[in-house]
Amino acid sequence: MKPLARSARTAACEDRSRKPRPVGSVTRGTTNPNRLRRVDNWIAVHLGGLLRRADDPLVVDLGYGATPVTAVELRSRLAAVRPDVRVVGLEIDPARVAAAAPAADPPGLEFRRGGFELAGLRPVVVRAMNVLRQYDESEVDEAWSVMRQRLAPGGVLVEGTCDELGRLASWVALDAAGPRSLTLAASLSTLDTPGTLAERLPKALIHHNVPGEPVHALLEALDEAWRANAPYSTFGPRQRWRRSVEAVRAAGWPVLDRPARWRLGELTVAWAAVSPP
Known part of the structure; x- marks a missing residue:
């Protein structure tokens, strides 16, 4: 993985009147139906209260991959907690955003171009699975920091990785102050x-x-x-x-x-x- 081309901190602080430039690099895009079921269910249980209390129940699915299936599943699972939840899938590759468009179901699900700067959004929850796996460890703290700065007050970032079928997974939950827990999950x-x-x-x-x-x-x-x-x-x-x-x-x-x-x-x-x- 190449280092970030410019300071992610600088990008995250761009003038809000300008459209933020995506920060990061295109992922491999591997995805499968139900691959993220474990983390989605964890979010629904552990962050369900946060979603229910939110004035704007906005969730960002960062780096959803070559197909939008996991973003569609995330919206469906979280709707059981907050029926009016809004999920925005972000990808740096414009071709992936265009390919996902037919799966959009406004206002509940949409797809935009964006990276760690979260396209200028202020989500209450961010799911970033299998994104940082291709980065150098030295880049993790900065990526975490940029995403945490973009969270809505009280928001949570869930970042981790899983295998291709979702049988083995782990993720870190972070808030504005930093990482607070590690979850291991297995079939x-x-x-x-x-x-x-x-x-x-x-x-x-x-x-x-x-x-x-x-x-x-x-x-x-x-x-x-x-x-x-x-x-x-x-x-x-x-x-x-x-x-x-x-x-x-x-x-x-x-x-x-x-x-x-x-x-x-x-x-x-x-x-x-x-x-x-």
Whole structure:
């Protein structure tokens, strides 16, 4: 990935009377139906209250890819929380924006050209999945900062990555002050070992999965608990995962979510526990 051609901070502060120039580079565009179902459902549950309280329930889907399917799905899933939610899909490639146009359903769903500057919008939620994966780690903080500056008051950025089928995923939730949590999510029916999630850590963490780093310690603890709770696989992978998360929490990790989410193959911990030194 090439470095940003100009300062993203400068771009984010452009005169609002001018149309912001997209900041960033075109992604590979890989997408599949239901690929982002796990993160969408997490947003609906954990950020549903934020959407319901918002005067303008605007959500940005940044970098939706070569087809608009995941943006369409996001709008559908969040409409169950806030029927008048507005989703704007942003892509830097004009050809992708044009190709997505037939899927638009104003005012609930539209597509525009834009990047990290969020096309000058002030969304209450931003979903940016599989966007920063192609960037250098050194560029992550700046990209995060630019997007966070564009959030509506109280808004949240959800940034992360997943595999092609959405069976393994992880994401960071950030607000105006910075990152606040990390979520790991897996399809338990196909999960071999929690350590497999290392392949899909967010860009800010993926190169820190080495001994001595906090995120490596978390995955090691989860793997160890998974092995220790192998007998519970008799009752299904959900029970095994739940017991594993309970063990991780008992070991002192700041687990933020509850058993209802664990049953879905999720684990959310405070960002401070995994933040790189």
